[in-house]
Amino acid sequence: MIGRELAWRVFAAEFNSSRLEIKGEGEKAPSHLVTPLGAMINRVLLVGVLTDIDNIGTEEEPLWRARIQDPTGTFYLSSGQYQPEATAALAKMQPPKFVAVVGKCRTYSPEEGTMYVSIRPEKVQVVDIAARDFWVLETCQATMRRINAVEEALEMSPPSAEELVKLGYSLPLANGVVKALDHYGEVETQRYRHMVVDALKFLLPEMAGPEVPEHVSDIPEEIEDEEEGPSADKEQVVLGIVQRLDKTGKGAVWDDIVSEAGKAGIERDELDEITNSLLDKGLVYEPVLGKMKII
Amino acid sequence: MNKEELAPHVKEIARVLGNKVDESRIEEELDNYLNVYRVSLDTAKRSVVKNFGGDPNALAKGNRRKVADLKGGEQNVDVAVKVVTANPKEIEVDGKPRPLVYGIMADETGSISYSLWDPQRIALKAGDVVMVRNGYTKEYNGRVDLNLGNRAIVEALPQDAVVADTTVSTPMAMGSGEPMKVAQLADGMNNVTVTARVLSVERKEVGEGETAKVVFQGMMADDTGKVQFSAWHDFELKPNEVVKVSKAYVKGWKGVPKLNFGERAVVARLSEDSMPDVVSSRPKPRTIEDVERVGGATDALIIGTIVDVKEGSGLIKRCPQCKRVVQKGACRLHGKVDGYPDLRVKAVLDDGNSTLTAVMGRPVTEALLGMNLDECVRQAKEAMNAEVIREVVEEKLLARPLELRGNVLNDEYGLMMIVSEASPIRVDVQARAAELLAETEGFQ
Numbered sequence: 001m002i003g004r005e006l007a008w009r010v011f012a013a014e015f016n017s018s019r020l021e022i023k024g025e026g027e028k029a030p031s032h033l034v035t036p037l038g039a040m041i042n043r044v045l046l047v048g049v050l051t052d053i054d055n056i057g058t059e060e061e062p063l064w065r066a067r068i069q070d071p072t073g074t075f076y077l078s079s080g081q082y083q084p085e086a087t088a089a090l091a092k093m094q095p096p097k098f099v100a101v102v103g104k105c106r107t108y109s110p111e112e113g114t115m116y117v118s119i120r121p122e123k124v125q126v127v128d129i130a131a132r133d134f135w136v137l138e139t140c141q142a143t144m145r146r147i148n149a150v151e152e153a154l155e156m157s158p159p160s161a162e163e164l165v166k167l168g169y170s171l172p173l174a175n176g177v178v179k180a181l182d183h184y185g186e187v188e189t190q191r192y193r194h195m196v197v198d199a200l201k202f203l204l205p206e207m208a209g210p211e212v213p214e215h216v217s218d219i220p221e222e223i224e225d226e227e228e229g230p231s232a233d234k235e236q237v238v239l240g241i242v243q244r245l246d247k248t249g250k251g252a253v254w255d256d257i258v259s260e261a262g263k264a265g266i267e268r269d270e271l272d273e274i275t276n277s278l279l280d281k282g283l284v285y286e287p288v289l290g291k292m293k294i295i
Numbered sequence: 296m297n298k299e300e301l302a303p304h305v306k307e308i309a310r311v312l313g314n315k316v317d318e319s320r321i322e323e324e325l326d327n328y329l330n331v332y333r334v335s336l337d338t339a340k341r342s343v344v345k346n347f348g349g350d351p352n353a354l355a356k357g358n359r360r361k362v363a364d365l366k367g368g369e370q371n372v373d374v375a376v377k378v379v380t381a382n383p384k385e386i387e388v389d390g391k392p393r394p395l396v397y398g399i400m401a402d403e404t405g406s407i408s409y410s411l412w413d414p415q416r417i418a419l420k421a422g423d424v425v426m427v428r429n430g431y432t433k434e435y436n437g438r439v440d441l442n443l444g445n446r447a448i449v450e451a452l453p454q455d456a457v458v459a460d461t462t463v464s465t466p467m468a469m470g471s472g473e474p475m476k477v478a479q480l481a482d483g484m485n486n487v488t489v490t491a492r493v494l495s496v497e498r499k500e501v502g503e504g505e506t507a508k509v510v511f512q513g514m515m516a517d518d519t520g521k522v523q524f525s526a527w528h529d530f531e532l533k534p535n536e537v538v539k540v541s542k543a544y545v546k547g548w549k550g551v552p553k554l555n556f557g558e559r560a561v562v563a564r565l566s567e568d569s570m571p572d573v574v575s576s577r578p579k580p581r582t583i584e585d586v587e588r589v590g591g592a593t594d595a596l597i598i599g600t601i602v603d604v605k606e607g608s609g610l611i612k613r614c615p616q617c618k619r620v621v622q623k624g625a626c627r628l629h630g631k632v633d634g635y636p637d638l639r640v641k642a643v644l645d646d647g648n649s650t651l652t653a654v655m656g657r658p659v660t661e662a663l664l665g666m667n668l669d670e671c672v673r674q675a676k677e678a679m680n681a682e683v684i685r686e687v688v689e690e691k692l693l694a695r696p697l698e699l700r701g702n703v704l705n706d707e708y709g710l711m712m713i714v715s716e717a718s719p720i721r722v723d724v725q726a727r728a729a730e731l732l733a734e735t736e737g738f739q
Contacts, residue, residue, distance in 0.1 A: 003709055007602050009647040045602055045645065047694065100694030102602045123603070125694040133724045134696045135600075140731055142647050170584055170648050197735055203728040 367483025550705025
């Protein structure tokens with residue numbers, strides 16, 4: 001029996017750093033993209049924010065390009081007539097949306113040494129924030145497992161898939177790690193560990209930058225020290241401003257936000273802090289530089 | 296393919312045809328398919344068998360294995376090996392002497408000990424390179440043995456067909472009498488020690504007449520999972536007591552490990568509060584990989600995301616006579632029938648490390664849809680298309696992280712869970728993230 005290719009959980013930053021493709025030998029043998037941390041990807045599952053979508057084909061023969069953002073970067077999707085289900089689903093979507101994508105990876109190498117990776121979706125589905133958060137958590141766990149596997153393998157000379165399996169890693173991962181080390185050399189695991197830490201903080205609003213009071217406190221609000229950081233109230237004010245100024249649906253212009261916030265008694269420095277906090281929480285995003293839009 | 300290469304396949308076809316057809320005729324036909332029509336070997340063999348009126352399904356399914364991959368309790372094993380040693384021996388069966396040959400066989404992945412139970416029918420000598428078909432394996436004292444019984448077939452292969460590596464030792468499996476958790480039990484294990492709580496037990500009689508036996512069947516559980524057991528001796532097991540069973544063995548049914556123990560086993564009783572309440576508590580989540588490793592599971596809880604909803608999900612019709620799914624108004628067995636409506640889902644659950652097929656019946660599907668069968672029928676009628684229900688299923692399930700509970704079987708298509716309960720995940724994402732963050736930052 002030929003098993004179904006599993007759907008790997010990888011962050012965009014790791015996925016997009018991949019430069020090694022192993023072509024399947026023989027008829028119908030699947031190809032795999034090997035990431036620097038040894039994920040052997042044929043299929044992925046990703047959940048993020050759909051930020052852009054364009055039909056660069058024609059109406060009769062659509063070819064959709066879409067971008068999906070996760071806490072570490074952007075996934076690039078391309079879906080045409082050979083992905084009828086995903087193409088039909090994408091045609092109906094208005095960004096921004098939380099979406100889940102099941103898809104296969106594609107590579108493009110215009111010249112020796114460069115490689116662009118993208119995703120050809122099989123399924124695209126609008127999901128809720130809970131599904132996104134769970135995916136981020138799962139992907140943090142999966143990435144940490146790969147980091148650990150790479151670090152264990154670096155201790156071995158030479159790295160051996162068999163030894164990794166004995167340590168409890170799955171066979172596809174063990175094979176992937178050995179191939180990754182062979183191709184990428186010594187992988188900077190510390191960089192990826194930082195990426196995971198940032199993604200985990202993304203899930204924990206109280207850790208991501210300024211404090212946001214989570215639970216209702218017994219102390220009357222007046223006593224709260226305003227210097228501590230943006231309060232949830234002020235975030236609401238800024239959210240309101242962004243929404244009000246976004247008349248075109250393409251985002252509110254940054255300079256207008258600054259002047260409106262000023263009128264509401266929010267200084268520039270504080271505004272920066274508030275918008276950073278909103279960006280971290282995934283409540284707003286920047287569709288283009290200098291504009292801000294509510295998700 | 297030349298004559299020499301064709302020979303083992305000709306022999307196999309002749310065997311399937313009951314040796315009633317002349318081998319030269321089979322060879323001619325097979326040669327025609329392969330070298331004139333150039334179809335694949337499998338297709339050619341099936342066609343030839345069919346042309347001579349035989350059953351193509353009787354051809355070896357090609358359970359081609361490598362020695363290193365063999366585990367205990369496998370059936371219909373095909374393996375190409377070199378006979379390293381062949382020692383004749385006489386054993387006593389029912390008071391009568393019986394010849395036997397034992398020794399070691401090897402391929403490039405390793406070596407395995409074997410027993411040939413019918414040396415009068417099959418001759419083996421050291422140095423032979425052969426294809427063993429329909430062998431079976433057993434595990435004894437942690438060692439896997441290959442058995443050539445009365446169904447076994449041995450076909451000669453060219454000397455260079457197998458490069459034997461006798462330096463790799465016989466595969467070993469767990470089961471050295473060390474205590475094991477229920478979730479670790481796998482098909483073919485011997486000499487197993489498990490401590491578990493008896494959840495249920497029932498006396499049953501199996502077989503008839505002289506071969507009739509009494510067996511005590513039921514369910515046991517520890518904190519890692521549940522397992523069905525069969526006690527072939529009356530240990531006076533009672534529900535809720537905690538027992539330590541030693542010298543038990545594990546047999547798989549469709550991959551689901553089942554614990555067996557007979558007279559030789561030792562059953563010790565432990566105090567009832569020596570184990571937490573495993574009856575009413577929800578099973579601990581297990582990974583798909585973990586279940587895969589042991590072949591299957593009883594009442595397991597698995598967390599994953601639905602990545603595909605297969606065709607034939609949603610509102611279907613079943614044959615009133617055999618309950619098979621009716622396709623295009625016809626049952627595969629009973630032809631045109633007036634099918635009755637039913638709901639089911641066949642989906643792929645993926646946890647990022649492995650996948651399984653999840654099959655959900657009507658109650659589970661209704662719960663997930665938040666809609667009962669009648670409502671589905673009504674909506675399908677309104678839309679004049681049953682497919683709309685499949686679309687609702689996709690919308691509700693696709694990309695959803697779910698907790699699925701049920702028995703996990705293993706067949707030729709891989710792992711399959713018969714889902715008894717499906718619910719949204721109950722993972723506290725923030726708490727888990729905080730834990731992981733502490734672990735990860737501790738490293739820096």
